[in-house]
Amino acid sequence: MARIGITGATGRIGGMVARLLENGPDELVLIVRDAACAPRGPWRVRTTTGYADPANREALAGLDVLLMVSAAESADRLDQHRAFVASAAAAGVPHVVYTSFLGAAPDAVFILSRTHWATEQALRASGMALTVLRDSFYLDFLPKMAVDGVIAGPAGDGVVSAVAQSDVAASAAAVLADPAPHAGATYELTGPEAIGLARVAETVTRLTGVPTRYRNETVEQARASRARYGVPDWQLDAWVSTYTAIAAGEVAAVTDDVRALTGREPLSLERLLTR
Template sequence: MTTIAVTGATGTVGGLVARHLAEAGAEARLLVRDPSRAPDLGLPVWQCAYDEGPALGEALAGVDALFFVSGHESADRMADHRSVVEAAVEAGVGHVVYTSFVGAAADSTFTLGRDHGATEDLLRDSGLAWTFLRDSFYAEVFPHFAGEEGVIRGPAGEGRVAAVSQRDVAAVAAEVLLHPGDHADRAYDLTGPEALTLAEIATVLSEVTGRPHRFHDETLEEARASRAHYGAPDWQVDAWVSTYTAIRDGELADVSDDVPRLLGRPALSLAEALTAPR
């Protein structure tokens, strides 16, 4: 039986992956920073962080397949990712399934997509077998884009985004982890079934929540000014704004058939993603 390690199990996607694996009776372990937040699934829990090389290496000993959730947004994100890859190599992990991003590359408009591209390069050069799950933006985050006033603000214009449900990403990840040999050295674009403008997304949010939502198309200058009160560093503001400019520039408009092909069912729509029980 394949021994699987799951990072990010205290988060939404990692937690759903862990649940799928537990239900499948897989031999899996959860790698978390805070064991008190780990889901109670009857799986062993190992405490470690991405920047804790020795503890991470110990947790990865004997692991065949690793579910590697990309690290939290930070200035040190690439150092943390490099630490994970190096620990996986040293521990003899056979296969890494990494949550990447659609269009991940050094020139990605979405600035955090550049970190994903660099991490993909690390994995390609590592000698490990890999699978990249290139996720579009998560459908479940769009209510948070709107804020309390129900307005989505950003320089996205008439651009479209084929947002994917976190549930679909987790289901695909579990399928790949349970049969890693069938997915070695492959990249999958994980999207929803349709590409919507932010104005259309606002309409769906209105229908689902019963509260009015709308989209306000900001200029770049307006986008920076409206986020200035957070006091965030420049790199983070750039990431926030580029969320919208990547949509504006058409980099998230393509609809992939990878989710239905891998799961044998249609990808969840935005409305389904927002109303499905958690």
């Protein structure tokens, strides 16, 4: 019996992974900020104040494999990740499964991919075994990109191989249940096809009855239309780069990795909206 640690268990991915593994033979340990917010289930709960908490070394002690769900977007996310990696290594965690991003690279168009790439490098340098799950944009998020019935952004005619959150969770659970064969592997988790935002809008309209359309913007228009939210520049740039990454073809790759890990075909947008 292995002891599996799961971070982000109060969020969507970590919570789904915990549920998928709850009836297995392994012992689950959820690492959360607030024990009162942890899902109820047959697992242990350990608390920390966040990824940069020095107490993480104690919270991670005794684990055989750890799911490291990337921290919430912030200006210091990379610093948080590096601190957490250091704590995991110091705690003697032998194997980490990290949720990264498709096309992670130091010069990625999608700005947040750069942080994922740097985190991967920190994990590789740590001496711990590593499995990387590079997921595409979430399929669940695409319909939510519409504001007042319009998906607007500088994506041009680009396409995105978006993947359902449930498929990411199932892939992570499959790796955690038998991690040894996946040590050193990088998986690119995508949906079954790459689709453009105009087709996303058409599909949402057709299947939900909510009129939705896509409007291409310039980068300048996109920044101006989002400036009203009053977010810091790094966040505004990240939002806009979601679309420019699609335009650049950075998230267009389609792989068979979800099926290879889970034994099932990944969800399409049509199936997600009608299930």
